[in-house]
Amino acid sequence: MLATIASATLLGVTGTPVRVEVHVSAGLPGFSIVGQPDAPCREARDRVRAAILSSGLSWPNRRVTVNLAPSGVRKAGAGLDLAIAIGLLVADQQVPAAVVAQVGFIGEVGLDGSIRPVPGALPLVDALDVETVVLAPGSAVEAQLAGRHVIRSAASMRDLLASLTGDQPWPPLPSPDDLPPWSEPADLADVRGQPVPRFALEVAAAGGHHLLMSGPPGSGKTMLAQRLPGLLPLLDHDDALETTRVHSAAGVPLPPGGLVRRPPFRAPHHGASSVAIIGGGGAYLQPGEISIATNGVLFLDELAEFNVEVLDSLRQPLEEGVVRVARASHRTTFPARFQLVGAMNPCPCGDGGSPGGCRCSEHALARYVRRLSGPLVDRFDLRVPVTRPDPRHVVGGEPGESSASVAERVVAARARAAERGVRCNALLRSAELEQHAPLAAGVAERLESMLRDNRLSARGLQRVRRVALTLADLADEGPPLRAEHLDTAVSLRTEPMATALRLAG
């Protein structure tokens, strides 16, 4: 007797439909799984057998063959367990075939017959072309985001069979009203003093510009960076779904309600490997930190301590908004449209915060600067020094402006960008700048003199112009760009101290 059950497996952040075919026939008792299962998937044999027996069902003392079709795709993880178990029960005629037609199953089974969630429930459900999908209760919320299916959940095989055959109703799905509220992100009001870094943060939020902060230890770079997500608008539905998909596949805990509405904030440690940052690794390619941060903020603290290869591999995703990961047998594309925020000490000794303060050896400084390739530093439209705040502001100073009131200006500025057809000004192409960021009278001469003084490069000019446009938007003026906007944009794009030290003399 043969049974076919619908399920799906994950490759990168997309699901691939898998038909689980179970054949039970006369012959020597045995159980084999074919069709490119990876190690956790092959181990389904032992889990499924124990789960069926502990659920009070019987194990066929016959020859059982499971084929995972299409056989050309590698099946990864334990998500096919449930489909294999149901297929076996149907093939052994313990469950009528009619009740599983047009039903997909996704989940891992425990030896006690419980059904457990697997990463990537959202993309897996999305890949299925059936009416109903059954998952573990823990996956039910995100599974509903796919929107095309009737979602059912069951906590154990025993409950599942009872609901399938109509002996008991399906358990209710968690309602959004029961969900705990979101935790509020850190507020900008906590930052005392430091007007320039605060302003740079606002500009970064409004224009989507990458931001590099350079300052001595303890000057509050991390504190500032953590407050960027609170300034960004909530994600629209498509972006939220894209980010949720990646988080689901990467096994990142989803917020209550399933949908990632708040821009993610990821802060990998500087010891992170290239695979952890970019993605890949293992049989099924996993998204890296840059993809988990998609539509949000990737914060690299101690930027100059990161591996050079890791930093250089950021350049292509920064340019294209996607990262292509290829291995010998398969390749995939991950979304990687993130806003980069870097923080670094001015130099290895950390004292180079002001000119003449650094005590680093020539050699140590050279090695430090070598990690920051010019092209990478160039990607940061906003580069500001952060100094330790004035003690008078830290103790007993007025709290700064709150995130909420800054966010209002950010939303208004982004609305102007939306009229230009982009999410934010950082995404405007150079060719579009002429049209969208015209210069006020007399400003062109000023730019020419900056180019002549070597204060700006031709490429830097385009980047400065984008930031100036954001500044004009934030001031609620919009184009044409006045001299003040360009001067401010130039002042917010300083050379990192380490490079300045290296080039001194």
Place this chain on the structure above:
Amino acid sequence: MTSSDTELPPEAWVTALASLDGMGPSSLRALLAQHETADEAWRTVRRGGFSPPPSAVPGPPGRAERVVAAWATTAATFDVAGCWQRHVEAGIGIVLRGTASYPAAFVDDPLPPSILFHLGDPDVVVGTRVAIVGTRDCTRYGYDLAFEMARDLSTAGISVVSGLALGIDSAAHAGALDADLAPPIAVVGSGLDVVYPRRNGPLWRRVAARGVVWSEYPLGSPAVAWHFPSRNRLIAALADVVVVVESHGKGGALLTADDAEQRGRPVMAVPGPVHSPSSVGCNELLAQSPATAMARNATDVLVAIGLQSRSQRPSTERRPSPAPDDRVVLDALGWQPATLDHLLLRTGRSIPELASALVRLEHDGWVAPRGGWYERVAKPGG
């Protein structure tokens, strides 16, 4: 030894000796003092028969023996003639101690160099000389001061001696070359073909073209850390007065000042802001050592060495004066580095207003940005 080797001049033998790894100035001096001629000294080393003075080869017990053995091994196969030939072909002048061309400044030195290599004209070492030394990591204040002082001294016909390092050294040479009225003099700590730091190459060549670059080390010697203190003693010996422009609490410039004091050369220091880490050494010198005089400008130095400035360069301000609004920003900046954050608090202006003022001041040469900080520029030309 081939027959041609016996006809080699003493310079060739001493160059070969100096080329041996670990043969520092004091070992070489002790070795040559024990022998009549240089080729005799070479034969002793090749035999392994020379034990350097313990102070010249510091380290754990047994190191001296290993060094002597290594010298003997190297010397056995060393191409003395070829080594000398390379120096001649590269246009490197070689001066031995005790010869007529040996600079008078070193003759009575407590630690005279046994051999000197030079690029450029060695005969420019006449007349009054002032060493301008300081930290590599200088501020704009120090750079401007060193540049200006060197330029004004050179204008007064005084040769400026420095070490061709980054920071103050570079400023001193650049300033002297700017006036170009007295030949610049440099002493370096590496072979004359090893330009260190590399990006000072153009400056190095200009000093060699207009003046002279000295070194105690033969071609190919790397710039290793232990070369620099002995390089500093040569700078001190060459100068009639040593001016420290900016120095951290510990620094090579302070060693040069010590060397100068031991040789009875007057030491002067440029005072700096009390809180500036790169002026700690100078302020310390001024506060602690009664012999150290204050050098605020070239005139102070000229007075200290009893020379009247021969040509007073009238101070001409070619920069357009800043607009009244910008002048307020310039005054708020003062003479210590500040960030935009600091200036916002001091002036109470908005970020765009300040940014525009700073761009104008920078364009006219009143301020210079560096790593997100702004520094006031004393005079243009640096």
